[in-house]
Amino acid sequence: MMLTSEFLLCSGMRRCVLKCMRHPLWNGTQSGTVRPIQTVIQYSTVSGCKKMHNPTLTRRLNHGSVRRITSDNPSSFRTSDTMEVLGHCYPIDDYTTVTSKILSKVGKNLHSQKYHPLWLIKERIKEHFYKQYIGRFGNPRFSVYDDLCPVVTTQQNFDSLLIPLDHPSRKKGDNYYLNRTHMLRAHTSAHQWDLIHSGLDAFLAVGDVYRRDEIDRSHYPVFHQMEGVCLFSNHELFAGVENKDSCQLFEQGFRTATKQESHTLEAVKLVEYHLKNTLSKLMAHLFGDEIEIRWVNCYFPFTHPSFEMEIKFQGEWMEVLGCGVMEQALVNSAGAHDKIGWAFGLGLERLAMILYGIPDIRLFWSENELFLKQFHVSDINQKVQFKTFSKYPALTNDISFWLPREGYSENDFYDLVRNIGGDLVEQVSLVDQFTHPKKQKISHCYRITYRHMERTLTQMEINTLHKNIEKSAVEELGVEGRF
8 A cells, every 4th residue: 555645636535545655555574474475486577577585584475576676776768669677678658657867766776775864764664663573483573575676567556456447546647657557666555465465464565666746845756665564363363352262353244434344343443453553653663752643534445444644743743654454355365365454654755854854855866975974873763863064046937838728737747847857956836827718728837946956056057957848848748838
């Protein structure tokens, strides 16, 4: 599931859906399941990527579509009719939205670079789960998968999670499609079905995810999520309950606001309690015991009931993750018919920006030692407060154009700006909309803010860059310039 900080459509529904996808809801661990773990395969039939294994528990999975990245810095590129990503070629079609700028980010794996702030967050959460939750044989109950291939099928990203064909989160304008059947995952939940199907009952999954979105200091087309899943058998869930022999996970009932039709109320309440208790302990571990938490009811296609967790930070409530009781249809389809469970998803950038005081999401991609050396700590739980090493002035230019009669998408424009301006672009804001009273043509005016993270930009170089954006907008988006 990917319930994290910024999943995300047009109004409240768009925000809920997008949250749902950025909600890094779900990632892997082993919990002593009684279902068999499949053995190893040599290569994925879909991507050609190498087999995956769990370095902690030295166990291997074979589920065809869960695959390991073969290189930390693979070459990925596109030609006129094909795209190569992580050593595998994909045909380009009318659904292709991946740009060369996005391809350059694939395989960077910031969450696996030692002493990177995203690595620190990941390691702190891993350590917490390893220490807090021990399986029946003394091993960590949760296994962790942080090297799963970011190229997935649309079936993995949507269908396996019960996301309807007409759901707005599938929109071409919101995702990075390689073609109609393959895409860069929009959430780590894309691996959830495969991991459960392979026999896992408790896991964390961590990875880079990709979404076409607005441009500002808290949004970036590549971000990182972690999601967790935990399944319970009848015996496990009711182990500490009196009269446990009379308790059941399932019934033939009705769906209500608080439960699914196949779940008993007592089972749902125990799962919900376990979920909220687990996540409350995690936040206390990260932020301290004094952290204030509240729960907000919400909607995700793959959980019911569903919740968002908010924490009080600097006097304001801030959403940090999404979670819920897993839809039983999803669990059943993955082969765990006798289990009930929960899932959560969180965004690593969101947590790191709060914990370390990082003001701009672009900094996570900086290779400047003045940034990176601040996170070289002797203990992963050591407090770190980011210190701004310089603040270079911003330059702003406006761009106005008439929209074509049909086919225009704001995310297409944002993507074009990112592809040309890269990380020099700090923010793009729609500052004016105008409809011609006679011609009924619509005009948009955007303000583009440019700022280099490590030096002062000149107006001349920004003017050149801005001219390229104007030219490309006309040629690629079919707009009529008002330059």
